Amino acid sequence: MLFIPNQKGQGLVEYALILVLVAVVVIVILALLGPAIGNVFSNVVSNI
16 A cells, blocks of 8 residues: 555546547548538528
8 A cells, every 4th residue: 555556647637538539520520521512501501
């Protein structure tokens, strides 16, 4: 019990990795579906 590891910063690093992973997934989805979503909005605007 003389050596107790310091794990305070571990939670922050894990949250940062999760945020980076979510950001990468969102960017990939928007890159793949971006043109299709743009066409949908263009059709809506032109019909109005």
